Amino acid sequence: VYSSINNVPNGARMALGELFGAGMFVSTVILGTIAYFVPFTVTRRPFLRDVITYTISVIWLLIILLRGHIVTGEAIGFIVLYVVYVVVVVVGRQIYQSRKAKNSYDSGNVTVVSIINAGVVTETSPLLTNTSTNRLAVDNSDSRPRSRSMKDMVAATDTVAFAPLIGAVPDRPTHPEANQLVKTEDPLPTPWSKFWTALNPISVEEWHRASWFGRLYMITSAPIAFALTITTPVIDFDEEDKGWNQPLQMLQCLLAPVVFVIGGGFGLEEASHDFPLWLLALSLGGIMAFLVWALTKADQPPKAIAAFSFMGFFVAVVWIYVVANEIVNLLQTLGRMFDISDAILGLTVLACGNSIGDFVSNITVAKQGFSRMAVGAWFGGPALNILLGIGISTTIACFKSDGTFPVEDQPSHQLVVSAGFLLLALLSTLVIIPLSGFQAGKKYAFLLWGLYVAYLATALTLEFVVSDKDEE
Numbered sequence: 001v002y003s004s005i006n007n008v009p010n011g012a013r014m015a016l017g018e019l020f021g022a023g024m025f026v027s028t029v030i031l032g033t034i035a036y037f038v039p040f041t042v043t044r045r046p047f048l049r050d051v052i053t054y055t056i057s058v059i060w061l062l063i064i065l066l067r068g069h070i071v072t073g074e075a076i077g078f079i080v081l082y083v084v085y086v087v088v089v090v091v092g093r094q095i096y097q098s099r100k101a102k103n104s105y106d107s108g109n110v111t112v113v114s115i116i117n118a119g120v121v122t123e124t125s126p127l128l129t130n131t132s133t134n135r136l137a138v139d140n141s142d143s144r145p146r147s148r149s150m151k152d153m154v155a156a157t158d159t160v161a162f163a164p165l166i167g168a169v170p171d172r173p174t175h176p177e178a179n180q181l182v183k184t185e186d187p188l189p190t191p192w193s194k195f196w197t198a199l200n201p202i203s204v205e206e207w208h209r210a211s212w213f214g215r216l217y218m219i220t221s222a223p224i225a226f227a228l229t230i231t232t233p234v235i236d237f238d239e240e241d242k243g244w245n246q247p248l249q250m251l252q253c254l255l256a257p258v259v260f261v262i263g264g265g266f267g268l269e270e271a272s273h274d275f276p277l278w279l280l281a282l283s284l285g286g287i288m289a290f291l292v293w294a295l296t297k298a299d300q301p302p303k304a305i306a307a308f309s310f311m312g313f314f315v316a317v318v319w320i321y322v323v324a325n326e327i328v329n330l331l332q333t334l335g336r337m338f339d340i341s342d343a344i345l346g347l348t349v350l351a352c353g354n355s356i357g358d359f360v361s362n363i364t365v366a367k368q369g370f371s372r373m374a375v376g377a378w379f380g381g382p383a384l385n386i387l388l389g390i391g392i393s394t395t396i397a398c399f400k401s402d403g404t405f406p407v408e409d410q411p412s413h414q415l416v417v418s419a420g421f422l423l424l425a426l427l428s429t430l431v432i433i434p435l436s437g438f439q440a441g442k443k444y445a446f447l448l449w450g451l452y453v454a455y456l457a458t459a460l461t462l463e464f465v466v467s468d469k470d471e472e
Helices: 002-010 013-037 044-067 072-107 150-166 176-182 191-199 204-209 212-231 246-263 277-295 306-338 342-367 371-400 414-435 442-471
Strands: 069-071 110-116 119-125 135-139 270-272 404-406
Touching: 013 044, 013 342, 013 371, 013 414, 013 442, 044 069, 044 072, 044 371, 044 414, 069 072, 069 371, 072 371, 191 212, 191 246, 204 212, 212 246, 212 306, 246 277, 246 306, 306 342, 342 371, 342 442, 371 404, 414 442
Parallel strands: none
Antiparallel strands: 069 404, 110 119, 110 135
16 A cells, blocks of 8 residues: 555556556465465355455556546545445444344354363253353354464464574474473563563574574564664553563654654654754654653553554554655666666566565465455455555545546556456456355466466566567
8 A cells, every 4th residue: 555655646657567466466376376275165245245346446447547547536436435345344244243143043053062170072952041150152153263363373474484484493382281390480570671672673582593594584684673663662462461661662652753754754854943853753752751651650551551552553654654665766766777667567576575475374364274364355455455555645646736647557558458467367256256156276276377477478578579669
């Protein structure tokens, strides 16, 4: 979304190329890989809802691209369409849950879990009228796996993505009795010891377990990790102390306003005569840090600790904006150096780079047994990028240019071809999956991979063959 916002004021070619390229990568390569290695069955209504919404947004954007400009009403319409989509998702979920609960109550299908000593025994019986204190009635109408929490899924994603890279070996589970034998009482760390530990961007344990390449990666990423640590509050409500660290939170309150003004690009402007805006932000941060010191306890999280979560979210948004802006500037520089168009950079380098995270996380989620969640991410994520990325950026651009903003294609028609291939992939999915009983397997995977290969071949041919002939 932020790369689109940064790109659109420069002509929108790289932004559209990235959106179409990332959409093709997710809808063909990622979806095909999951269908090949982890065949899955999709839920009919959510699947049709997500794919149809994504298809409508692509068709709408293709029409605007063919016309060559977008007006303010259309730009706002993208945002409105996403709001309607979110409302339909939330309301549809509530209706589904209420109907499922009613059907479960009428059918009397209830599972009784009897807790006997240290063991758990399950049995199925009709709806009970009298339940003893050692029995727990649980709805059995949903057979999806419940044993894995979102925190476990995130940990599994990190293991799949980064453990092979840094050479770390995950801890092996041991028997509970063995853990009790070696368990010792560790002294509670003081607030300042927690502070100095948090400031260290390299974990000592991970350093000893990592390979030489992993250690090189840690050293390279240490400055970035340190900058994020001292500016971005992270609150973990699963922890007993919720991740509270008063000295660190004071430092983050001091520097967060400076990140806001400098990341927004107006930190060097003057608030008044010879008084830069970043210094005003630093003064405001000092007041916030003093209030944290005066109103909170070092060894106990405050009741309003959720406010630090919101502050961390907005600081993270600014960091994402800064990184996205630098990536776009770097790609445009490379394009000028090697005479590569913005569209081809967007649909190849930027698209694949933005989709690698989706590739790893979706595969991990699917392997964990949450294929429905992965399918929602496959189509909901790209739809979000188009509807909000293009909607917000073009709305701002239209207000700055008297209601109309040009959206022009490359001379080789790269963007129209990319939109056409993406539309073909979505229509193929919309037809083949229902005809296959809403199941995806290896044959479907080969079809998607073939579409992506044909798409890349066509795009590269247009860029390096047709464009060269036009110049001659």
